[in-house]
Amino acid sequence: xxxxxxxxxxxxxxxxxxxxxxxxxxxxxxxxxxxxxxxxxxxxxxxxxxxxxxxxxxxxxxxxxxxxxxxxxxx
Numbered sequence: 878x879x880x881x882x883x884x885x886x887x888x889x890x891x892x893x894x895x896x897x898x899x900x901x902x903x904x905x906x907x908x909x910x911x912x913x914x915x916x917x918x919x920x921x922x923x924x925x926x927x928x929x930x931x932x933x934x935x936x937x938x939x940x941x942x943x944x945x946x947x948x949x950x951x952x
Contacts, residue, residue: 878919879909885917889926
C-alpha cells in the first residue's frame with residue numbers, strides 16, 4: 878500500500894509540510910519517487926515509527942534492546 882504525502886503525514890502524526898522538509902534533511906521516513914509523485918510505503922512508515930521507540934529521555938538511560946522489541950498490543 879502506498880500513501881501520498883498528505884496521507885502518510887496523517888498516518889505518522891506529522892504535517893505534510895514536515896514530511897516535505899524531512900525529504901530535504903533526510904530525517905523522515907524512506908519514500909519512493911514515482912515519476913513526479915512522492916509516495917510512502919506502509920512498511921517504511923512503520924519502520925520509521927519503530928526506529929523512534931525509546932525507553933528513556935536520555936541516551937545513557939535508554940534500553941535499546943527493550944525499545945527494539947516488537948510492540949505488544951493491549952487486550
